Amino acid sequence: MRLVVTTAKGAVRVPFYCLHCNAERLATILATGYGRGRLGVARVDALEAVRDTASDALAFVRCPSCGERDESSVRSLVGSIQLKGALLGLSIPCLTLAAMMMKGHRLSALTIVILAAVGLSLGLFYFFDRRRLWTKAAATISFEESSLGSNETDG
Ligand SMILES: [Zn+2]
Numbered sequence: 001m002r003l004v005v006t007t008a009k010g011a012v013r014v015p016f017y018c019l020h021c022n023a024e025r026l027a028t029i030l031a032t033g034y035g036r037g038r039l040g041v042a043r044v045d046a047l048e049a050v051r052d053t054a055s056d057a058l059a060f061v062r063c064p065s066c067g068e069r070d071e072s073s074v075r076s077l078v079g080s081i082q083l084k085g086a087l088l089g090l091s092i093p094c095l096t097l098a099a100m101m102m103k104g105h106r107l108s109a110l111t112i113v114i115l116a117a118v119g120l121s122l123g124l125f126y127f128f129d130r131r132r133l134w135t136k137a138a139a140t141i142s143f144e145e146s147s148l149g150s151n152e153t154d155g
Pocket residue numbers: 018019020021022023063064065066067068
Protein backbone atom coordinates (compact mmCIF):
# COMPACT_ATOMS: atom_id res chain seq x y z
CA MET A 1 0.00 0.00 0.00
CA ARG A 2 1.41 3.32 -1.07
CA LEU A 3 0.92 6.24 1.27
CA VAL A 4 1.04 9.78 0.01
CA VAL A 5 0.80 13.28 1.39
CA THR A 6 -1.31 15.63 -0.70
CA THR A 7 -1.72 19.36 -0.48
CA ALA A 8 -4.92 21.04 -1.60
CA LYS A 9 -5.65 24.74 -1.97
CA GLY A 10 -8.94 26.45 -2.43
CA ALA A 11 -11.17 29.41 -1.76
CA VAL A 12 -13.71 28.68 0.93
CA ARG A 13 -16.73 30.80 1.77
CA VAL A 14 -17.55 30.88 5.46
CA PRO A 15 -20.05 32.99 7.38
CA PHE A 16 -18.41 35.48 9.73
CA TYR A 17 -20.14 36.72 12.83
CA CYS A 18 -18.68 39.30 15.19
CA LEU A 19 -19.40 38.80 18.89
CA HIS A 20 -18.49 42.42 19.62
CA CYS A 21 -20.69 44.36 17.21
CA ASN A 22 -22.92 41.60 15.77
CA ALA A 23 -21.72 42.30 12.24
CA GLU A 24 -22.46 39.49 9.79
CA ARG A 25 -20.43 39.02 6.64
CA LEU A 26 -19.72 36.38 4.10
CA ALA A 27 -15.98 35.73 4.21
CA THR A 28 -13.91 34.19 1.44
CA ILE A 29 -10.63 32.64 2.56
CA LEU A 30 -7.89 31.02 0.49
CA ALA A 31 -6.74 28.05 2.51
CA THR A 32 -4.32 25.14 2.30
CA GLY A 33 -4.85 21.67 3.70
CA TYR A 34 -2.88 18.44 3.91
CA GLY A 35 -4.13 14.91 3.52
CA ARG A 36 -2.32 11.66 4.25
CA GLY A 37 -3.10 8.10 3.36
CA ARG A 38 -3.75 6.14 0.21
CA LEU A 39 -4.07 8.08 -2.99
CA GLY A 40 -7.67 9.23 -3.32
CA VAL A 41 -8.23 9.08 0.43
CA ALA A 42 -5.43 11.62 0.88
CA ARG A 43 -7.03 13.87 -1.72
CA VAL A 44 -10.41 13.83 0.02
CA ASP A 45 -8.73 14.46 3.39
CA ALA A 46 -6.78 17.39 1.96
CA LEU A 47 -9.96 18.99 0.60
CA GLU A 48 -11.62 18.56 4.00
CA ALA A 49 -8.54 20.05 5.65
CA VAL A 50 -8.87 23.12 3.39
CA ARG A 51 -12.32 23.75 4.85
CA ASP A 52 -11.03 23.17 8.39
CA THR A 53 -8.10 25.54 7.87
CA ALA A 54 -10.47 28.19 6.55
CA SER A 55 -12.93 27.95 9.43
CA ASP A 56 -10.12 27.88 12.01
CA ALA A 57 -8.41 30.84 10.33
CA LEU A 58 -11.60 32.83 10.82
CA ALA A 59 -10.78 33.04 14.55
CA PHE A 60 -7.64 35.04 13.73
CA VAL A 61 -9.45 37.58 11.60
CA ARG A 62 -10.39 41.02 12.84
CA CYS A 63 -13.94 42.19 12.29
CA PRO A 64 -14.15 44.46 9.21
CA SER A 65 -16.70 46.59 11.01
CA CYS A 66 -15.26 47.17 14.51
CA GLY A 67 -11.71 45.79 14.22
CA GLU A 68 -12.09 43.43 17.18
CA ARG A 69 -11.49 39.71 17.24
CA ASP A 70 -12.61 36.97 19.56
CA GLU A 71 -9.50 36.48 21.72
CA SER A 72 -11.01 33.51 23.55
CA SER A 73 -11.39 31.46 20.38
CA VAL A 74 -7.84 32.41 19.31
CA ARG A 75 -6.63 31.16 22.72
CA SER A 76 -8.59 27.92 22.52
CA LEU A 77 -7.34 27.21 18.98
CA VAL A 78 -3.73 27.91 19.94
CA GLY A 79 -4.22 25.75 23.04
CA SER A 80 -5.56 22.87 20.96
CA ILE A 81 -2.58 22.87 18.57
CA GLN A 82 -0.18 23.10 21.52
CA LEU A 83 -1.82 20.01 22.99
CA LYS A 84 -1.78 18.12 19.67
CA GLY A 85 1.84 19.11 19.10
CA ALA A 86 2.78 17.92 22.60
CA LEU A 87 0.98 14.59 22.12
CA LEU A 88 2.63 14.07 18.75
CA GLY A 89 5.99 15.04 20.21
CA LEU A 90 5.55 12.53 23.05
CA SER A 91 3.99 9.65 21.15
CA ILE A 92 6.70 9.19 18.51
CA PRO A 93 9.67 8.83 20.93
CA CYS A 94 7.60 6.74 23.37
CA LEU A 95 6.45 4.34 20.64
CA THR A 96 9.99 4.08 19.28
CA LEU A 97 11.40 3.40 22.76
CA ALA A 98 8.72 0.77 23.42
CA ALA A 99 9.45 -0.93 20.09
CA MET A 100 13.20 -0.90 20.79
CA MET A 101 12.74 -2.35 24.27
CA MET A 102 10.49 -5.11 22.95
CA LYS A 103 13.15 -6.07 20.43
CA GLY A 104 15.62 -6.27 23.29
CA HIS A 105 17.78 -3.30 22.30
CA ARG A 106 19.71 -1.69 25.08
CA LEU A 107 18.86 1.95 25.41
CA SER A 108 21.69 4.36 25.84
CA ALA A 109 21.28 7.86 27.24
CA LEU A 110 22.18 9.16 23.79
CA THR A 111 19.30 7.26 22.15
CA ILE A 112 16.88 8.77 24.63
CA VAL A 113 18.26 12.28 24.07
CA ILE A 114 18.01 11.88 20.28
CA LEU A 115 14.44 10.57 20.50
CA ALA A 116 13.46 13.41 22.85
CA ALA A 117 14.96 15.91 20.39
CA VAL A 118 13.06 14.33 17.49
CA GLY A 119 9.86 14.44 19.53
CA LEU A 120 10.38 18.06 20.49
CA SER A 121 11.08 19.17 16.94
CA LEU A 122 8.08 17.24 15.59
CA GLY A 123 5.83 18.86 18.18
CA LEU A 124 7.20 22.33 17.45
CA PHE A 125 6.97 21.75 13.70
CA TYR A 126 3.33 20.72 14.03
CA PHE A 127 2.54 23.80 16.14
CA PHE A 128 4.28 26.36 13.92
CA ASP A 129 3.14 24.74 10.68
CA ARG A 130 -0.48 24.82 11.76
CA ARG A 131 -0.23 28.38 13.05
CA ARG A 132 1.42 29.44 9.78
CA LEU A 133 -1.42 27.84 7.78
CA TRP A 134 -4.01 29.74 9.78
CA THR A 135 -2.33 33.13 9.72
CA LYS A 136 -1.55 32.76 6.01
CA ALA A 137 -5.17 31.85 5.27
CA ALA A 138 -6.50 34.64 7.50
CA ALA A 139 -4.42 37.17 5.53
CA THR A 140 -6.27 36.30 2.30
CA ILE A 141 -9.72 37.01 3.68
CA SER A 142 -12.20 39.18 1.84
CA PHE A 143 -15.61 40.16 3.10
CA GLU A 144 -18.94 40.66 1.41
CA GLU A 145 -21.98 42.19 3.00
CA SER A 146 -24.09 39.28 4.08
CA SER A 147 -27.18 39.52 1.90
CA LEU A 148 -29.55 37.80 4.27
CA GLY A 149 -33.10 38.70 3.40
CA SER A 150 -32.24 41.02 0.51
CA ASN A 151 -32.10 39.64 -2.99
CA GLU A 152 -30.09 42.00 -5.14
CA THR A 153 -29.45 41.30 -8.78
CA ASP A 154 -27.20 43.08 -11.23
CA GLY A 155 -28.91 44.55 -14.27
ZN1 LIG B 1 -17.29 43.70 14.98
